Amino acid sequence: MTRVGRWIRRFLEKPGSVDLAPFQRIAAEAAGREAEAGRRDELRPAVVDPAWVGTADFCAVMREAARRALGQRPYDVxxxxxxxxxxxxxxxxxxxxxxxxxxxxxxxxxxxRGARVHVVSVNDYLARRDAEWMGPLYETLGLTAGWVAETSTPEERRKAYACDVTYAAVSELGFDVLRDRLCTDPAELVVPAPEVALVDEADSVLVDEARVPLVLAGAADAGTALPEMAALVRRLSRGYHYTIDEEGRAVFLTPKGIDTVEKALGVDIYEHPGVVTQVNLALHAHTLLTRDVDYIVRDGKVELVNTSRGRVAALQRWPDGLQAAVEAKEHLQASETGEILDSITVQGLVHRYPRVCGMTGTAVAVGEQLREFYDLSVVVVPPNRPCVRVDEPDRIFATAEDKEGALLDEIETRHATGQPILVGTLDVAESERLAEALAARGLSATVLNAKNDAEEAQIIARAGRRWALTVSTQMAGRGTDIRLGAGGPGEEEPGDEEEVASLGGLYVIGTGRHDSSRLDDQLRGRAGRQGDPGGSVFFVSGQDPLLTVYAPDQSLPPADADGAVRKPEAHALVAHAQRVAEGVNLEIHRNTWRYTRLLERQRAEVLEQRDRVLRGDTGARALESACPERYRELCETAGEEVVERAARQIVLYHLDQCWTEHLGFLSDLREGIHLRALGRLNPLDEFNREAVPAYRAMLDEVERRSRETFEKADVTRDLADQGLKRPTATWTYLVQDNPFGSEWDRVFNRVAGALRGRKR
Incomplete structure (x- = not known):
């Protein structure tokens, strides 16, 4: 399709508008071929015609395979x-x-069809569960399936990736790609060439986590944040020593705060940039990051909480300085830091695949983003049974106190009937606070949050039983299936499902609206599965962060005597604030991709060149052309095979080293590029204008350093002893986007704050 044709198609289509009818017709035709498929001994044809995949006969075979392997007959939908x-x-x-x-x-x-498939999951648990659960299906079709986890050895990973279908968490897949970047022998490579990515929870992976960088680091150093900085900022008072901006994303010292810090440290902090950075990181950690909301402390470590899923963000951390500042705040030993050898965003990782598809419960809401960033369209598949869940209008209150009182009353009233209740909270601290408030009323709630995620399966298994009262963060919003009347293993009660259904099924209560309507829909979706009865409602107050941050200049209509706000304008304001929040996050996504798109193209070129050097004699031929006399001399004394191997190691080392330096340059460039706006220049254009020649200069530097090393090296000795030593240890982690913007954004905020203070 031409570029113009694609543009016209995008203009005419709407998210979720892909016609489902052709797929439904084929699925319906499969019923007439079911009996024939059931008579086959071997379901997989001896020779598979790729065109057969997707036909009615293929559907009948898949249905029979699922019946034989799993005891399940797939519905038409x-x-x-x-x-x-x-x-x-x-x-x-x-x-x-x-x-x-x-x-x-x-x-x-x-x-x-002959393609290698990577099923991309959100975590290790789901990757292993689904691979083992669906294993018999693949086996019945003569296919192999494997899975990769954080604890998998390199050999286990190679074996898993050699399967026809490989299940892996998106982070593990990215880390394996990054680690392959350091291989100097083709036999050490783990990940094969990408072909098909099938993404589970597609909106979470492709949108919510798209801009999360996965990092490969080496050359460890001790953390730089000083505990005394954390102790210093604890003594400062909000409004007197520092102020926080309206959106809660930036904090800056007042003139009095600057004086206090300078006296405590005995320096003029603006003459010592390193001190400025440490003070402000400590202040950010102290004032803007909250324990049991943004992170938890477990087993002596700071663990970040993924706000979109309510779970611990495994292997995730803030940029090194901020991470160390939070650790100092919590009186913990600073974790290791080091030089970033390479990084790749989740979006860049997915773009490596020629074919991408996915599934989720909430795709239409991000249909435009899926189309804009991945050229993907959404197909809405109706449920097998109509959804009869009753979604009540939001209950809106003027104050948080009024909201909490009404919330507790509602829970108490519902619980008295025996109806199972799932209460979804916005963070860990709120889940624990609500459980305590319920206990004060004599109600015992089971709490599910990032602190007890190991108990998730058991808690969710019982959440649909009569009298069940479960308080959970967004953990219960994805990847969970709450069955009415069910319990843990061996705890099923005959007839309990009908009894719970007669009570109205599972009732879901949200303690506040999320920044994204999709997260609200995910929570609602815990009730009303497969045509079950159920209900949902959200409680909102005018003091909720959604309204105070994203609609700070607008107020709710007057409340009634009971504190409830019942005018239609209140619902419109809540919806408006949520749209603003979604718009802010979309713009952050767009801006991040604008900056990383060029980097991803450069990375692709570097990796292609690296692969040619790694798998062939490209490095040797380049050095032979650049240093013909030296090459002949070494071949005569050491042999051509030894020289080729040394040339490969030399070129790979300098290519990797220069790429690491280039990444550092681009990071520094982006930190300060916003200053160009002061000169009426477009920061993105300026970034690209400098990044492109820097990349060309990097390639020239690789050639220069490789030639220089080749002229001096003794190829018969270990090159690591001659200045080509690689990191003795590497580690991988995810970096959560810095919530405070670029360093220059923070500087401007501090300066502006100080000026405003002095004008007073």
Whole structure:
């Protein structure tokens, strides 16, 4: 399709507007071929025609394979979802509709076409669970499936990636790609060439976490944040020594605060940039990052909380200085830091795949972003049974106190009937605070949050039982399936499902609106699975962060005597604030991608060049051309094979080293590029204008250093002893986007704050 044709298609289409009818027709035709498929001894044809995959006969075979292997007969809507994935779309399917089986059947279809499939999950647990659960299905079709986890050894990873279908958390997949970047022997490579990525929880991976950088680091150093800085900022008072901006994203010292800090440290802090950085990082950690909201402390370590999922963000950390400042704040030993050898965003990782598809319960809301950033369209697959859940209008209150009182009353009233209740909170601290308030009323709630995530399966298994009262963060919003009347293993009570259904099914209560409507929808979706009865409602107050941050200049209409605000304008204001929040996050995503798009192109070129050097004699030929006399001399004394191996190591070392330096340069460039706006210049244009020649200069530097080393090196000795030593240890982690913007943004805020203070 031409570029103009694609533009016209995008203009005419709407998110979720891909026609489902063709997929439904094929799925319906499969019923007539089911009996024939059931008579086959071997379901997989001896020779698979790629065109067969996606036909009605193929659907009948997949249905029979699922019946034999798993004891499940896929519904027509599941077959339609599978066909949508095989066409390269994102399928939106409601909770409880069997997305895991849909993804497995689609992965098998791609594998039968001869493609290598990576099923991308959000965490290790789901990757292993789904690979083992769906393993018999693949085996029935003559396919192999494996999974990769954080604890997998390099050999276990190679074996998993050698399978037809590989399940892996997005972070592990990215880390393996980064680690392959340091290999100097083709036999050490782990990840094969990317072909198909099938993304589970596609909106979470492709949108919420798209700009999260995965990092490979080496050459460890001790943390730089000083405990005395943390002790110093604890003595400062808000409003007197420092102020926080309206959005809660920046903090700056007042003139009095500057004087106090300078006296305490005995220096003029603006003459010591390093001291300025440490003071402000300590202040940010102290005032803007809250324990049990942004992070928890467990086993002597700071663990970040993923706000979109309510879970511990495994292996995730803030940029080194801020991470160390939080550790100093909590009186913990600073974790290791070091030089970033390479990094890649989740979005850049996914863009490596020629074919991408995915599935989730909430895709339409981000349909434009999926199309803009990945050229993906959304297919809305209807549920097998109509959803009868009753979603009540928000209950809005003037103050947080009024809201909490009404919330506790509602929970108490509902619980008295025996109806199971799931209360979704916005953070860990709120979940624990609410559980204490319920206990004061004599109600015992089971709490599920990032602190006890190991108990998640058992807690969720019982959440649909009569009298169940569960308080959870967003952990209960994704990847969970709450069955009415069910309990833990061996605890099922016959007839309990009908009894719970007669009480109205699971009732979901949200203690506040999230920044994203998708997270609200995910929480609602815990109730009403597969046509079950259920209900949901959200409690909101005018003091909730959503309204104070994203609609600070607007107020709710007057409240009634009970503190409730019942005028329609209140609902409009809440919806407006949520749209503003979603718009802010979308613009951050767009801006991040504008800056990283060029970097990803440069990375692709570097990796292509590196692969040619690694797998062939490109390095040797380049050095032979640059240093013909030296090359002949070394071949005569050491042999051509030794020289070629040394040339490969030399070029790879300098290519990796120069790329690391280039990344550092681009990071520094982006930190200060916003200053160009003061000269009426476009920061993005200026960034690209400097990044492109810097990249060319980097390639020239690789050639220069390689030639210089080759002229001096003794190729018969270990090159590591001659200045080509690689890091003795490397480690991987994810960096959460710095919540305070660039360093220059922070400087401007501090200066502006100081000037405002002095004008008073």
């Amino acid at each position: 599941q077959l339609a979802g599978m066909l949508a994935l095989l066409e390269g779309h994102v399928a939106q399917m409601a909770t409880g509709e069997g997305k895991t089986l849909v993804g497995a059947m689609a992965a098998a279809g791609y594998a039968l």
